[in-house]
Amino acid sequence: MKTELWYEREFGPEKELRLFFSKLLRECLGMKNGSGVVKGIEEYKAGRPFSNVFNRTKKGNYVFTPTICCDFLELTLRNESFDRAVKVIQEWGNGLDECNLDKLKQCPNIEKNETEMGIYCKCIAAIYDGKDFKDKCKDCPIKLIYEILPDIENEYRTNYVCKKKILERYDSSVQEESVSKIYNDIQEFEREFGNKEFNINEVCELFEKCIQCMEIEDVRDYKLAYIKWYTARLCTWPYFKLCLLQANRYDERVVYSLLQSASVICNSMQIIEDEFQLCYNIEMDKIISYLSLAYQNPFIVKYCEKSEEILNNCSRLVKICPESQYQLELYTEMWNLASHTQQNLDNIYKKKVQYLLKEKNLDREGERYYTYSYMYNLCKCEKPKLILSAKAYRLRKENLYNDTIAMITELFLSKALDDSEFAESGNLTLDIIRIKGYDENKKNRVTEEYSVTPPSAYQRIYGDNMLISRASTYQRIHENARIIKSIDDYMERIKQEQANADEK
Structure with missing residues (x-):
């Protein structure tokens, strides 16, 4: 029985890009496992040049870095398999310009180094050192593949984080029924919460159901918006977030993407009074996720919404839903975002907060x-x-x-x-x-x-x-030994399952 790889359980770029790269390595280099040795060239960089890409602890790193691209090009050159690389890339959906494979036979700078294994040929070494391609390299497959692999990754991550398309209806009745089922399971979990002893395993089972919403395109449906928001909220809920952190599965990009989808869905519909609180929660959580993401991974923020777009969307929400019990916290987070991004230097959001604290008799609610x-x-x-x-x-x-x-x-x-x-x-x-x-x-x-x-x-x-x-700090926060024991038991089970998988 085939053991499921860690990235096959992921969603979005971490999964899809590694599956794409695995196919490239299999088709071009005969590698059955991206973490394994390169078939026939075991001496090359200790035989495992791509192991970091498939290392679970490094999943936040980009896949097609300059070093990875250079290693792939060097080994594909030695294996004379550029034609297969071009075919796989074109099948992915990113057509290459016409490649001149004859240039690989004519250029003296790409002669394979037969004496010093693990050293790049002159062409790849020049790329690795950051030198520009020459004019005559225009349609060389080395140049085209080196440039298109990072482009594929950036385009995929951009589309994943910033998808805006909203469907009018679900692809199928099965999908719609699945959304209703997940929504009802969430409601039942919330109703029963507190009526019985906390069980982290039940939380994990609910999360496995909720995360399926990542594979559902955005549809004009408050139930789907709620599920996406709730999945993000589960990820950041302290008791479950600790589990994700300890299992190296917490990803702020996923949290932000879920919240952005939920926000886009709500903005595509006329907001009704029953959904005021959901809309406020989505926007507050999205601001916090955006700021957290910006400090963890500044590069990825260029593919997110702009901060002024987020603030404008929040202002629109406040005009539609003028509910003071939600406004205070939302304005606080708007002020927080504006402070970090140097928007609204006239402190309009700060004045809004101070007005609500003073005039609306909310002076005891300003702890945030x-x-x-x-x-x-x-x-x-x-x-x-x-x-x-x-x-x-x-x-x-x-x-x-x-x-x-x-x-x-x-x-x-x-x-x-x-x-x-x-x-x-x-x-x-x-x-x-x-x-x-x-x-x-x-x-x-x-x-x-x-x-x-x-x-x-x-x-x-x-x-x-x-x-x-910091688990030790967290344990001081809630002072509930029963919950700590449940989490410890769950994490012990996860570790044991991982150990069993490693033995296989």
Whole structure:
């Protein structure tokens, strides 16, 4: 039985580009496995020049880098298989200009080096050193293939991240029924959440159903928009995100792509009142994902929406759905995005936030705005400290303390604990206890638990990647040993399955 490769379980570029490259290696070099040795040329770069491309831990890297392209060209040259490379590339759908295969026989710079294995011929060495092709190389297959492989990758990633096409209906009734089934499964999971013991395996099973939406083209249907948003929310929900991080399967590009699809679907329809909250959630989450992606992988952002497009779309949403309980958080994230991208230098979004806090009697709801302000050195620690303490205490008292406020608190403390002003403002231990909302007079305050927030209710905060990637910090956030044990059990099972697969 064939073992499924890790990238075959992925979605989008990570899967498709590696399948394409695998076919090139198989057809041109006779390689059954991209991580394996090059057939007949085992001495070349220790025999495994393409292993990094198929290494799961390096999946975020680009496939057709200059080095990979040079290695592929050198080995294809030695194997005299450029005609097959051209055929595979054309079958992919990117037609090459007419290649002059005779040039491979005429050019003295591409003579194979028979004495020093692993050294590029003069032509490939020049490319590797960054030298330009000569005019006479115009229709040489080496030049054409070297240039088109990165173009294929960039085009594919662009189309994947920025797909805008919206269908009026599903391709088939089967697909439509599948969407309804996934949507109903999500609703049932949310209804039952909290009524029984947390089970990470059930979350994983739900995620496997939800992620199927990646393969469904965008259709004018709120159910599909909801599924795509919910799948992204699952990925960033602290309890499941930790699993994805530990399994090296968290990918911010996937999160952003899901949210962009959900946003495009909603924008293609007339927004109805029942969907106000969904639309606000999508846009807030998309801003945070965009900023997170920009700092993780600045290059890919050029293929995303422009920040001004995101802000304009949010402004349009606010005009259609003027609901103050959603507006405060959305304007906060709009201000956050504008600050990072130097848009709206007149601080219009900041003024909107301050107006809502003051005039709409939402002064106890500004913990996100003030925490961001503190992180960006725009205010001192005292204001967010007081806001967080008051809100956390009120929520604990009402049995409503949740993961969102806990994560914002951790973000604040990530800076405050190194801030001399915070350390000197009072009793450090008591301050932390108050900020987390505990009653300082209770003997067992440190062991108190709070209800786990279901994925739909958790509100992601910008900066969570810095917090949640550290498991020890994360375990301090939710203080729920039962959940930690469930995650540990799940990760142990995953490791065992991977070990069994490696043995096969």
